[in-house]
Every structure is written in C-alpha cells, then in structure tokens.
Amino acid sequence: MGIQDIIEGKKQWRAHMARVKALPPDYQIVYKEMQRYFIKVGPVDLVDGSLLSGIVDFFEEGVAGGKGVLELVGNDVAAFCDDLVKDSRTYADIYQESISGEPGTAEK
Template identity: 70%
Template sequence: MGIRDIIEGKKQWRAHMARVKALPPDYRIVYTEIQKYLFKVGPVTLAGDQLLPGIVDFFAEGAADGKGVVELIGTDVAAFADGLIKDAPTYADVHREATTST
C-alpha cells in the first residue's frame, strides 16, 4: 500500500463520514453504534467491503421515505448488525482456528 492509496482511502473515509453526518440524528446514533459494534466484532471483510456505505445508503433511503430508524432495523441494534455479517468470518474466528490448529 503506497502513500497515494492511503491518501485516497482517507478521502473516501471522509466522504463516507460526511454522508453519515448528513443523516438525521437518530440514524446517526444508530449508525455509530453499528460501526462500533462491527469494529469490535471484526468481520475480516469489513476493511475493503461496501458494508458501511451500504448501511448509509439504506439509512438515507429510510430517512427519505420518512421512516424512523427503529422501523428499519428493529429495537436490537446488535442483532441487526449480526444479521449483516452472519456468514462473514471474523477475526475471532481466524484467531480461534489458529489456536486450535497448533
């Protein structure tokens, strides 16, 4: 990864976060909680994936339709996030495999 890749990645992240900041407050709060949860759980594919931008797209559509965030995802934020990554390997899975195979 070169310096240009890093700079481009930062530009993309800033543009992504600007879209998050444009969401209504309740959507922003839920997005932040989902993001924290996903960073903690650590799906391996999150870094290069379109998961987070996809959530922002989903939330922007819901907000544009006048729906509340609870109408879209329900009351359990972690269950919603788990549903998004249910088939994706996590860093915990990778670590578990590494420790059991030795």
C-alpha cells in the same frame, strides 16, 4: 500501499463520514453504535468499506421514505448487525481456529 492510496482512502472516508453527518441525529447514533459493534466483532471484510457504505445507503433510503431508524433495524441493533455479517468470516473465527488446533501449530 503507496501514498496516493492512503490519500485516496482518506478522501473516501471523509466523504463517507460527511454522508453519515447528513443523516438525522437518531440515524447517526445508531450508525455509530453499529460501527463500534463491527469493530468489536471484526468481520474480516470490513476494511473494504462496502459494509459501512451499504448501511449509509440503506439509512439514506429510510430517511427519504420518512421512516425512523428503529423501523429499519428493529429494537435490537446488535441482532441486526449479526444478521448482516452472519456469513462473513470474523477475526474471532480466525482466533478460534488458531486455538482449537494442536498445541504449537497455530499460525503466527
């Protein structure tokens, strides 16, 4: 990864966060909670950015449709997040696989 890639990544992240800040306050709160949840759960493909930007797209459509954020995601935000990544491999899965093997065979 070169310096240009890092600079471009920062530009994309700033543009993404500008979109988040343009959302109504209740949407921003739920987005930040979802972001925290995903960082804890750790879907491996979170780093490519499509999951978080897809959520912002979904939220922008909800705002345009005049819906509240809980109308979109429901009262259990964690369950909504789990449904989004249910087929994704997580860092927790990788860890479980590493400890379930024979002693001394875990990948380093």
